[in-house]
Amino acid sequence: xxxxxxxxxxPIDIPETIPNPAVVxxxxxxxxxxxxxxxxxxxxxxxxxxxxxxxxVDSFRLQAC
Amino acid sequence: xxxxxxxxxLLALLHSRAPTKVDAVALHRRRVEHGLLSVGLKIHCLGNxxxxxxxxEALGGAQKILDVNYYKDSRASLCLVLPPVGSARSAILxxxxxxxxxxxxxxxxxxxxxQACSPGRLIAxxxxxxxxxxxxxxxxxxRYTLKxxxxxxxxxxHDPRGRRLVLYDAEGDFDRNFDWWxxxxxxxxxxxxxxxxxxxxxxxTGSGSRLDIENINLLAxxxxxxxxxxxxxxLGMQFEKEMxxxxxxxxxxxxxxxxxxxxxxxxxGDDDRFFAALQELVAYAFxxxxxxxxxxxxxxxxxxxxxxxxxxxLQEVQSLLQKYRGELVKRxxxxxxxxxx
Numbered sequence: 165x166x167x168x169x170x171x172x173x174x175p176i177d178i179p180e181t182i183p184n185p186a187v188v189x190x191x192x193x194x195x196x197x198x199x200x201x202x203x204x205x206x207x208x209x210x211x212x213x214x215x216x217x218x219x220x221v222d223s224f225r226l227q228a229c
Numbered sequence: 230x231x232x233x234x235x236x237x238x239l240l241a242l243l244h245s246r247a248p249t250k251v252d253a254v255a256l257h258r259r260r261v262e263h264g265l266l267s268v269g270l271k272i273h274c275l276g277n278x279x280x281x282x283x284x285x286e287a288l289g290g291a292q293k294i295l296d297v298n299y300y301k302d303s304r305a306s307l308c309l310v311l312p313p314v315g316s317a318r319s320a321i322l323x324x325x326x327x328x329x330x331x332x333x334x335x336x337x338x339x340x341x342x343x344q345a346c347s348p349g350r351l352i353a354x355x356x357x358x359x360x361x362x363x364x365x366x367x368x369x370x371x372r373y374t375l376k377x378x379x380x381x382x383x384x385x386x387h388d389p390r391g392r393r394l395v396l397y398d399a400e401g402d403f404d405r406n407f408d409w410w411x412x413x414x415x416x417x418x419x420x421x422x423x424x425x426x427x428x429x430x431x432x433x434t435g436s437g438s439r440l441d442i443e444n445i446n447l448l449a450x451x452x453x454x455x456x457x458x459x460x461x462x463x464l465g466m467q468f469e470k471e472m473x474x475x476x477x478x479x480x481x482x483x484x485x486x487x488x489x490x491x492x493x494x495x496x497x498g499d500d501d502r503f504f505a506a507l508q509e510l511v512a513y514a515f516x517x518x519x520x521x522x523x524x525x526x527x528x529x530x531x532x533x534x535x536x537x538x539x540x541x542x543l544q545e546v547q548s549l550l551q552k553y554r555g556e557l558v559k560r561x562x563x564x565x566x567x568x569x570x
Contacts, residue, residue: 180372184514185521186543187368187440 263561264410269313269346273302317446343437347449356490391491410460
């Protein structure tokens with residue numbers, strides 16, 4: 165507090181800090197107590213047996229165009 | 230910045246009390262986010278500093294850690310200089326780790342004065358924008374006395390810094406090894422080092438908050454990029470223009486001409502001229518805060534709020550900071566996704 169006084173008037177206490185009313189206070193996020201568990205390793209999905217045949221057809225079509 | 234210990238030493242020490250956060254800082258220590266500037270911090274302790282004694286001893290003792298740094302707040306028992314990190318997020322995490330270690334609050338603690346350090350010496354006008362933007366954007370409105378801004382470098386023979394909110398460095402250690410974004414639009418180049426060998430613009434926040442550190446980092450990035458031809462130059466210059474217009478609308482444009490930073494120019498040596506400008510800003514902000522409070526009390530339904538040409542400077546600065554933070558992050562993400570339109 166800052167005490168301000170002028171001759172002939174009552175002294176007043178002026179706060180040194182006030183919250184900025186234009187700022188919406190953000191609730192602090194509680195700190196994690198333990199490290200996050202590691203995500204399981206994802207195995208790639210199985211590829212259809214004839215996948216390379218599709219590729220060959222597509223490349224053939226491209227060449228034909 | 231004089232510190233005679235490494236961040237690794239500090240983190241190893243803090244790990245026992247805050248392992249998760251320390252791991253996060255260690256992992257992202259040099260990671261720059263969205264091309265924002267790196268962040269340095271100094272902690273001035275106005276109390277007896279006993280809460281820091283274990284930390285200081287473990288890092289090598291007061292002689293090695295504290296006494297090497299001549300600079301501090303004139304009221305402070307100690308000034309702990311922290312090694313710089315790549316982002317405001319890492320800087321906040323680092324302070325939280327220290328809070329947990331010492332068992333005492335660092336944010337919004339009147340006994341702790343946080344100094345936020347940004348690389349690059351801003352010219353006088355841009356230093357004014359940094360200080361005014363910080364002040365109006367902070368979650369706390371403060372009244373200052375000149376004593377609050379007195380440091381051991383006020384009348385230093387070689388590097389007099391005066392009593393100011395913004396202070397230049399004293400040409401001490403400088404860590405350049407943080408990414409610097411340059412170029413423009415689609416042509417972004419990431420340099421592994423900052424484009425200057427030395428130089429900082431520091432801001433004495435007083436009892437600072439997380440928001441203060443984030444805001445200062447954003448403001449300094451926009452202004453430093455505008456000055457040093459960085460990737461965010463265009464955005465920075467646009468910000469300067471909007472900030473100037475905003476101050477004009479509130480009849481505060483003249484404040485920018487006050488010496489907000491003590492440069493080598495003798496004309497900037499007048500502490501009183503700066504302090505008069507600061508007091509005018511403070512008075513205007515406090516008056517505005519009272520107006521908002523009264524409006525909320527008497528006009529609690531939005532339709533009862535009388536029409537005004539302006540939302541008030543505090544809300545306008547909040548909106549401005551949000552707008553530029555959002556724009557910077559959006560453009561950075563668009564670039565990362567390969568769409569630069």
